[in-house]
Every structure is written in C-alpha cells, then in structure tokens.
Amino acid sequence: MAALLYRLGSVAARRVWQVIVAWVLILGFSIGAFLAFGGSLADNFDIPGTASGAVVDELTDKLPDSAGMTASVVYQTTDGSAFTDEQKQAISDVAASAEDLDDVATVLDPFDAQQQQDENAQQLADGQKQIDDGGAQLDDGQAQLDAGKAQLDAAQEQLTAARAQAEAAGAGAEQLAALDQQQAQLDAQTAALQEQQDTLDASRAELDDKAVQVEQGTVLLGLADGIGVVSEDGSTAIVNVTFDETRLELPEGAKQSVIDHFEAEPINGVQVYFGTELAQGVPELFGVGEAIGLVFAAIVLIVTLGSLIAASLPIVTALVGVAVGVTSSLAFSGVVNMASVTPVLGVMLGLAVGIDYSLFIVYRHRKQLIRGVPVQESIGLATGTAGTAVVFAGSTVIVALMALNVTGIPFLGLMGTVGAVCVAVAVLVAITLAPAILGLVGTRLLRRKARARIGSERAAHRATKAITPMSTLRAILTVLGAVALLLVIAIPSMSMRLGLPDGSSEPAGSTSYQAFQIIEEEFGAGANGPLLVTATAADPISDDDILATQVEVAQQLADLDDVAAVAPIATSDDNTLLAFQVVPEEGPNSESTERLVQDIRALPPVDDLTIGVAGQAASNIDISQALSDALPIYLVVVVGLSFLIMILVFRSLLVPLIATGGFVLSLFATYGLIVSVFQYGWGASLIGVHSTGPILSFLPVILVGILFGLAMDYQLFLASGMREAFVHGSPAKLAVAQGFRAGRSVVTAAALIMVSVFGGFIFSDSTMIRSIGFGLAFGVLLDAFVVRMLLMPALMHLLGRSAWWLPRWLDHIMPNVDLEGASLERDHPGMQVGGVPHTV
Template sequence: MSTFLYRLGKSAYTKPWYFIISWIAILGVVLAILGVNGIHVTSDMKIEGTESQKVLDQLSAELPEASGGQASIVFTAPKDERLDTPERLSAITKAVNDVYNLEYVINAAELAAKAGASAAENAQGSAPQQGDGTAQATTGELPPFGPLMVNGVPVPGVMLASDGSVALFQFQFTVQQMSLPESVPDSVIDAAMSVEQTGIQALPSDSLSTKPSIGSTEAIGIAVAAVVLFMTLGSVVAAGLPLLTALMGVGISVGGAYAFSKFIHMTDLTPVLALMVGLAVGIDYSLFIVNRQRRMILDQGLSAREAASRAVGTAGSAVFFAGLTVIIALCGMLVIGIGFLSAMALVAALAVLVNVLVALTLLPALLGLLGERICSAKARTKSSTQTNKTAQGFAHRWVTAVAKGRWLVIIAVIVILGAAALPVAKMEMGIPSGATANLDTPSRQSYDAISNGFGEGFNGPLLLVAKPNGASDKVTPELLNGLVQDLGKHQNVSLVTPMGVNKTGDMAIISLIPKTGPTDAETKNLVREIRASDSSMALTYDVTVGVTGFTAINIDMSSKLAEVFPLYVGIIVILSLIILLLVFRSIIVPLKATVGFLLSVLATFGITTAVYQWGWLHSLFGFDTGGPLLSFMPIMVTGILYGLAMDYQVFLVSSMRESYVHGHHGTESVVHGYNQASRVVVAAAVIMVSVFAGFIFAHDIMIKQIGFALAIGILIDAFFVRMALVPAVMAVFGDKAWWLPKWLDRMLPNLDVEGDKLLAELKSQESAANIKAKPRRAY
C-alpha cells in the first residue's frame, strides 16, 4: 500500500494539472446534475416495521384521506383582548378558508357537507363517517374551550379558548409532510399571516417550520481551523492547502448527495452531517500529509518532490486506513436496517471517502504547483540551527511526566470520565419538538400558546385505528361509541373524536388528545396501554387498536433506536478489535484502544445529557429549554466518534510503533513516538473540535446536539484518552504492548501502515545508486 501511494503521490506531484483538472471536472459534473435534479430532502424520519408505521401504511392503502400529515396554526389576541370580535372573526375565517383552498390540504368544511348529505346511509353503518372537525369531550367536565362560532355556525377545524384569547386551527394534509412540495407549508403560513393586519398573531406549528440550514456561525469553526493550521505549519500557503482540499471534498460529496436526493429518501439533516464530518476529516487528513512532508524537508533535507511522495506513501497510508476505519464504522449502521439512518451513514461515508481520495491525489498535485515554496526560508534556517538540539518542549515534558506517574494518570482519567458518564443512566431520547425550541421562535410560541389555551396534549394528537378481530365483523355505531367512551375515561385522555369508518366498514378512525405532552413518559405509557392486546377495552369489544400520528411515530422511533443501540456498540467493539489488530499487529493495543473509546463515548453522552436534557449551561450554548436527546444521535455520534478516535489512535500509536521498530524500547519508544506525533494530533483535534463546535450555535436544536456531542467527544477522546491514557498504558506494558502470538502473526496480512517496506525499498535503491555512481579504481 505505501509503495503504491508513494508512486501515486510522485505522479500527482510531477503532473499536477492532470489531477487538478480531473477534480474540477468531477465538481462540475456534480453541480450540473444538481442543477438538473434540484434538491429533494425531507424532515420525516420513518422507521419501517414499527407499530405506528404499519398503521400508517394501512391507512394509506385503505383510507388515504386519514393518513396525511397534521399541522396547526395558533391565533393569539393582544394582551387582555379577545379574538371573537366581528373584524377578527372575519379575518380568521378568511385565513382558514384560504388554507382549506390550498392544494394538498383537506377541506374539513367539504367533508362535513359530505357527511351530512350521506347521514342516512351512515346511520346504517354502510358508508364512511367523517368528523366535522370539532373535538368531542368525553368526560363530564366542561372543557375550557369550544368550537369557534361565526353567526351561530362553527368554523370547521378551529377551537377557541374560553377566555377568547387564543384559537387553534388544526388541519390535515392529503399526504405526509415528506411528500409535500416545499411551497405548500410556505403557502399555508402566508395564508395564515393575513390575520395580522387586525392585531392577531399567527403562529405556525413545529411541523410547518423550515428545514435545518447552515448559518454563518459554522464559519467560526473554519476560521479557528485556519489559525491552528497556520500555527502548526508556519505559513499561510501551507495552511491554506488543507482548507482548500477539504472544501473541494465537501463540495463534491455534499453536492453529490443533494444532486441525487431526488432518487433516495434523504432527511434534511443528512447533508449537514456530511458537511460536519467531511470538513473535519478533510482538513485533518491533508494536515497530516503536509506536516509529514515539511518534517522530511526540514529534518532530513529532502527535496519537496521526494518529501511529498514519501509523505503520501507513509502518512498517506495512515490516512487511508484511518479513513477506511471511519467508513467501516459508518457503514456498520446498515446492519441496523433503519432507512433514514442508512442514508445518513452512506452520505457521511461518501464524504470521508472523497476527502481521503482528495488528500491522496489533489493535495500532492497542489504541492507540486508550490514546489519548494512549501517551506519558507525562515523555516529552513530555524530548522538548521536546531538540528542537533534535543526537543525538550511541553510535549516532551508532558509525556515524560505521564510515563513516570502512569498509574496515577490511568486512575485519574478513569475516575474523571466515569464521573462524567453518570448522567447517561438518566438519558431520555426522542425527537425535539416545539417544547424545546428557543422562546423567541414561532414553533415555541405556538407550542406554549396551545399548552396554555387548550392543554399540552393538543401539541401531540394521536390517531387511532380500531379493527374488529373477526374477519366478517363490522364497526357498528354502538362499537364506535363504546370505544370512544372507554377511551375518554382514561385519566390521561383529554378529548376523543370519532373521525369515521372506511368504506368496507371494518376499520374505525379515532382522534385522541392526551393530557400530557408529546415527549412525556405518561404519553408513551398511554400509547402502550391503548395498543395492548390484553387491555380491558380490547377484550370487551374484541378489537385490535393501533396508534399512529407524529407523536406515536417518534415514540416508536426512540424505542427502536434504544433497542438496537447495544447491538451497534457491539459491532463497533468487534470492528475496533479486528481493525486495530490488523493495523498494529498487537493484542494489547486494540484492547486498550477499545476500552478508551468506550470511556470517551460514555462520558460524551453523560455531558450531553447534562447540558441538553438537564439544561446545564444552556444559555452558554444558545438554547432556552432542555429536553430529550435526539433519538438517533447516540448511534450516529458513536459511529463517527469511533472512526475519528481511531484516526488519532492510528497516527499516535503508529508513531510509537515506528520508534519501537527503529530501536527505541520501553518507555523511550513511547516518549519518542509521542514527541513525533503529538503536535500534529493535537492540532488535528483542535481543528475537529472547532469545526464541530461551530454547529453548536445553529438555529436547529438537532444540529446543536449533534455538533456539541461530536465536539465534546473529540475533546475528551483526544486530550484525555489519546494524550494521557494511551501513553500511560503504553508505558505500563512497555515492549510487551507489541506482543503477538507467532501463529497469529503468520496469519495476519502486513498492512505496512508505517511505511517500513517503502522506506526499506527506497534505502535499497539509494544504496544501489551510490554503488553504481562510485568510480572504479584503475589497476
């Protein structure tokens, strides 16, 4: 591998324009396809096989008009004023009618008219029944709201709080949100905003909010990365190369993901995640290669051409296997079998692959254009004056102290990370809703207005589907009324509304409003109780009741992801042991690396739980209210962190192994290897933390959580595990850390990550050239 990459690097350096033009052409093709196909992403994250998805699929097949997505608009009056004045009632009615007249929106008024025209037929139970858009109370208590009345007639789909200060307009689309054109939610909001001329405020629900976007705050991470690159590489020119190649890599990979989004189900978070990972690894991988080239020029006196070729052959080998590790970790998510997660994993893996290829081909081509200018005269002069000096900088003092106090360091790291991991025991997962949005956003204001005026449960209605268990049984009016009455008696049910029966008469649709919010544990328990096949209601009426709707889908998604998370961690651990065994040809190193990774992951989720669920330091990180963690975040972050942690493991420990192979033994090999690699690993970690941290201040809470978890995870893994725990454990084992049974040594392929074979071949060629050039003596 190292020999092949050496030749590839030399070819790219010698003929740079072939490679540069090729990559520009690839970018041009991606942009052309993107221009033709457009961008097609969705906010819906469905998991096939869950109970709620099965019910939704059944509704789509048998009663399509009941399977569409739900949304709402809240109308609020100024303080101490009412909405039910003639002018405001007229404005609200017009806005409601404008929304109903939009394409893809079900018109509740038309449904009510149809239901009235077929009332006689409905009474016989032979035709579909539809609600008129007004909720029906099922308890003896008078609810603190009622239908919005205009001239004695209720406005379909609209309820008014008893104090007249807030009205809730709930409506339904003909399809799920994922299938809606992007213009539909915008048209709904525009229609609703027409009421504001009368002093009313219109607040769209979270389901109508705009998709996550990339804002200006992410540029802060790139700016910090540029500063770190300049400090590490010592020149603006050298520092600019990793940034340029990383931008090319994410441009192609993220642009490619958008270009083909028409043909795959891709969530709006997928390209953002690919951008995060692509920027981080793209900058780091190029940094490793450029730094190695400069070291060879300054320390060994090689030409820029030979140094670049060798850097691609040696550091490039480590980049290749580090990138392969990230890709394998991400692709491991495919075994979980969750569609939207698989798409996220594949797109992120594509971003890593493209950045690896860019680092191994485009980067040496750009180095070829720079030539000897990659190292300034000042840097060469400074290096020559320090040739015979022993490095006694901070890194040397740190690793020496760690090696001496190795047991204390090991215990301290375990205690600190163990304490940080404690909140994991209380971690709750879900999909962030309007309840966790910032207070100044329409989504949060809508959520609070609904909660105050009608009850928190109105933010998360449930859709129930009841089917008699007998193959020939029908849903009679008595059966439907009995189900509605029994459901209404549950202590956590606010309202129950019968929505209708399908044409064949064997399936009833019921809308249910819980008393508790969409992410509350009580709502999850309610869904579980309604679904139970042995519940008193199911046994009394001999029916099977399914539950779907946005709230139920999110509950099922969180449950499914929590169920498969241990499986994925197991896959990651096994992968870790196998890959590191192949790379380092050691038993101790893979075990130590895997244990360190598990420590860092647990600590990461512990801190993330404390911040985003418990609300610690919330104002510092730009959010107002804590809530459940994003349900797929632990799986996604674990995969990415594993790959990135192994990057640092490969670069740091391979340097220690290289020192061991070249004659340094015991603690000396640890100290020497650490000195050689720690500076660039620290710089790479700071860059990654900066890039990920830039996403913490995005507007979307999901992007915030992912960015924070990745940033804090890299910080913990790089500085606590790799910079402290790794050298301490390596110092404990000394040369025994590289022990491998002989039978296993014979079985394993030699990947030559450190480039030993390449260096031996180059040395042999140099010796042969010297012998050939030596003049013969005349006799």
C-alpha cells in the same frame, strides 16, 4: 500501500495543473448535477414497520381522510381581543380555499367546528329536556291508565259478584244475557285500556332508548371536554390541515404551498403562525458559528505549521472536498427522501477530517523539507507515510458510517452513506490535491527563516532531542485518574431519554416555536401532540351498537392516567374500525405522554377490539425505540469490523482492545455531557438552548459511528509511531514515549481543529444540529485528550512488550499493510533521522 501512495503523491507533485484542473472539473460536475437533479430536503424521520406505522396503514385502507398528515395553522389577534365577525369570516374564507391546494384532503374551519360543537351540546340539552318532558307526560298517561284500570277492575268485581248472585238465584237466560252484554262491554274497555298501555309502553321504550343515546352522547361530550380549536377568550383559533399523504410520503412542496397560501391572505389585526409539521426549520449548511470555528481552526493551523500558506492549504483542500462530497450527495435528494440534517452532517465531517487529513501530510512534508529532503521527493514520502495512515484512518470512519445501513433505518443509513462519501472524498483530496498544491508552492510552504535553515544541524538536533519513558507510578495514577474522570462524567448517561425535537426546541423567534407556545397556553400542552387511537373489530359492529362501543372505548381511554380528553372522530364504512383522538395532559416529548402510549397499547381488548396508537407523539416514541434497539447491534458491528482492521494495522491484540475500551469510556462520558446539558439543562443557556427535553433519538447511534472512526484516527497516528519505534529496536516503554512525542503535536492540533469545527455547529439555530455538534466536539475532546493522550500511553507503558503480542499463527497469515512505510525506508534511507519515528 505506502509505495503506491508514494508514487501517487510524486505524480501529483509533478503534474500539478493536471490534478488541479481534474478536481475543478469534478467540482463543476458535482455542482451541475446538484443544480440539475437536486430536490428538497425532508423534515421527518419516520421509520417503516413501526407499530404506529401499522395503524396508519390501516387508516389509509379504511379511513383515508384520517390517515394523512395533519398540520396546524394558528391564528391569534394581535391585541388579545376576541375575533370580530369580519376576522372570523376572513379566516373561514382562507381555510375553505385551502382545500383546493394539491395534496390537501380536508381543512377544518375552526369556527364551523366550534359552532357544530355548540350545536351538538345544545341538541343534547334539548334532547334531555324532551326526554324529561316526555317522561312526565308518560307518567301522567300511566297514572290515568292506572286509574282507568282500577275502575275497570272494580267494575269487573261487581259484575262477577252480580253474575254469581244471579246464577245462585236461578236467574233466567234473559237476565244472564244482560250480564254477558255488560261483560262484553267491560272486556272491550279492558282491551282498549291495554292497547293504550301497549302504546304507552312502546313510547316509554322509545324514550328510554333516546335517553340512553343522550346519556351516551353526554358522556362522550364530557370526555371530549378540553378538545377545541377556538380558545375560551375567542382570541385564538387553530385551522387543522389534513393532507392526502402520510408524513413519510408527503412532498415537501405541499407544505410550502400551504404556508404560502395562508401568508398570501393577511388579515388585519390577526397574526398567523405555522406548526412544526409545516414550518420546521431546515438547518443552514454554514453559518456564523461554523465560520468562527473555521477561523479558530485556521489559527491552530498557523501555530502548528508556522506560515499562512501552509495553514491555508488544509482549509482550501477541505473546502474543495466538502463542496464535492455534499453537492454530489445532494444531487440525489430529488430521488431519495433525504433528511435536512444529512448534508449538514456531511459538511461537519468533510471539514473536520478534510482539514486533519491534509494537515497530517503537510506536517510530515514540512518536517522533511526542514531536514533537507527535495520538494518532490518529500511530497511523495509524506504521501506514502502519512498518507497511508490517512487512508487507514479514513477507512475506519467510512466503515463505521456505512455500517449505519445495517440498522435497517432508511434515513439513518442515508446519513451514514452521505457522511462516508464526504470522508472518502476528503481522503482522495488529501492524497491527490494536497500533494499537487504542495508541489505548486514548493519551499514557499516554509517561512523565510525556516527556509534559511533547511538541512542545518540545528534542525537535525531538534529532531533527535532526548526522550525518556514515563515512570510506572505516573502511568498507574494516570490510568486511575482518567478512568475515574470519564466514569463520573458518564453517570448522567444512565438516565438518557430519547426523542425527536418538537416545536418547543425550535428557535425562539420562529413561527413554529410561537405556534407551539400559543397552543400550549390556550389549549393545553397535550394539544401539541394529540394521539390517534384506533379500535379494530374482527366482525362489523351493528349500527345500534356503534355509539355504545364508542362510549365504552372512550371511557376506558379516559380512565388512564395523564389523559386530558378523548373524542371519537370517525368510523369506517364497514363498521370495523373506530378512530379516537386522545389529548394527553402534557406535551409530546414528556415522560407522561410516553407512558400513556405504552399504557394504551397495553389495554386489554374491549369487546374483542384491538387497540392501536398513532399520531406524531406515538411515531416519535416508536422511532426512538427502534433506534435504541439498533444501537447495540450497530455498536457490535462497528467495533468488530474496526477491531479487525486495527489487528491488521498494529499486528497486536491488546492495542485494539485498549483502543476499543478507551472509546467506550469516552463515548459514555460524551453521552453523560449531552444528557447534562440538553436533558437536565445544566449550562444550557450558555450555548443558547432555551428548552430541555429528550436527547435526539438518532444522536447516540450517529455518535458511535463518527466518534469511533475519529478516535481510531488518533489511535492510528499515535500507536503507529509507537509500533514503528518498537520494531526499529527501541525498548517497549521507550517506544511508547518516542511514538507519543513524534505524534503528539500534530494530533493535538488535529483534535483542536476537529473540536473547533464541530464546536461551531453548537450555535446553530437547529436544535438537532446543535446537539450533534456538541456531542462530536466534546466527544473528540474527551477521546483525544483524555483517552488517546493520557490513558492509552499509560496503559501501553504498563503493558510493555506484551502490548505487541500476537499469536504466531495469526502473524503468519496476515498481510503486511506497511503502515509505517518500511518499504519506503528501504528505498529512501535518509527519510529517518536519529532513530526518531517518521510517522506524524
């Protein structure tokens, strides 16, 4: 590998313009592909195959009008007064015309809905009055019938007694016939009275049925109290827009069309706001915070490399790599559903590793120039030695990112793939374009004073400065202190909650944030995240039993904790699927809403009905659970693959174990810091976080992949120097000190650059980007300076020679990757001065 990269660097240094032109053409091609084929970015993170997704599929099949994504458009008067009739009519007109937009299924006019709700309530009241009046009339009729029946009964008794007397007295046939005629009349009157009773009984049964229906309707009305689209003071109204497609399949252009439609019709005295479903902000790729981070990185480079030319080279090559990697990835956004955060992650990684990888080669080349190595020879040697470490370091990052595809979560796998592409481009730029530019600038890479002392004894003396190993006591104290510090910082990670950002986490001045706050204030916190609950029957429910079934299911839902209101919203044509809207007491990201979703799913069957839950809040919970379940598998895959790579590189079992164990400590410490700031709110205001809540659901997984790869970068650059010193004959503990001394300055600079680049994203307007930048910045800070610079050298010192132990049989079968450039050293014996390791 080292010899191959040496030749590659030498060719690039000789054929400067060919390499530069080649990269210009690649950049032009990638930009052209992006402009020609790039599409819009998505704002959702749905995962196929979740429980809520199954409910949506069922709704799509049987209740398509309820299956599509629903978004909120909020109108509010500017002075807080109730809407005027003119304003109401204007809002209704805009809502009605919105139904003609592409991909829009239905639009709910809030004032029509309010009127229907009022009419339904009045109908129930009128129905109850009619029942009461009808009952009173029936009672009067029953009283009259009872009185008539009493008279007939008395007459029957008299007639019966008279007949008995007549028969006892031996009355003739003529007298008995008269009595029979009276009996016939009495029987006819009794039959007529019975007919009237039957009619009254039928009327009472019908009235009782109506009473049951009214009672059931009243129960449903009471359970739905709190669900509304017009505020009590009449100053706020919500227009609900339902699309034909689900959130996962809805084109981004459809959302913008709705926004444009409602904004195109301004209403005097009324302001319009859009919920996050429509107007969630797409993060910008590069802002002021990122620029400040890049400036700080430039300062670190100037201090480390000693000249503006040398400092500008890693930044230039990193920008080229980012441009190629991100634009080429965005070229596929027209054919794949790419989350808006994906290219930003590519920018983060491309800048950070791009600067670092070029820095390692430039730093190595600069040291060799000062020692007197010719320019082109030095470029080849720097590419062969530091470049080998860059390739293997980049490989660990790429492996970790590509392994995100094993989670089975599409948007996460795509994020990893785009990140891996950007890292791969950064590696290629570092080992081709950077050597070419180094060949172009020649010795001007050094300041004038540095050029004056090229090859001097003073430079050689500096390189051979005496090094002594640390004391054993210091090593023990360092290990204990570093582990204790990381464990303490990691404590909050034990209470981490995962979720996706809602409107409360949007920028304070954004329309989506204001819509979220207005809905919470006017309609309750739960109105921002209503749940869609379904009840599925194996056999069709009869029309007569539909209302009773709705009441039974709604009542069972309402009896759960943290339910503010329940309302039936639809029934399938075949009467096998009932849909309900459930409004929680609290917002979509609250713990109580999460418990409520689980409680609904745990309900026992109601009359053999299967209960399901969908809606944005339930979907977010399912996504978070899926990501949480994927984390252990992903961690095993990433650590396992990278562990094998490190065994191959270091030819040791204990060094990879130390590297992995240290990473786990720094990872959970990073989780602890994230929970402290973004969930607990400790110091959140310092970085502009105005709302706390659950941690971004895919952040822990993303951090595992990226931080593990970056941690192994620094592990490679430090531990390879220690191994090189050891295999060249230095005692094991001295080799630790020598390798650490050789690599500490450039690793420190590289870590500071990464922290500054990632830290610039902490001040992004997007909460997602802010939390990712925070996690990466502090993750690198903890791992580089606590684990790699303190814990790892101390453990290596305590292990001594055993750190490099490897079973003999494994040593024989493993290939030699030549990370230290031994093959180059044989061909170029002057590349090592005074026994000091040559690796960066």
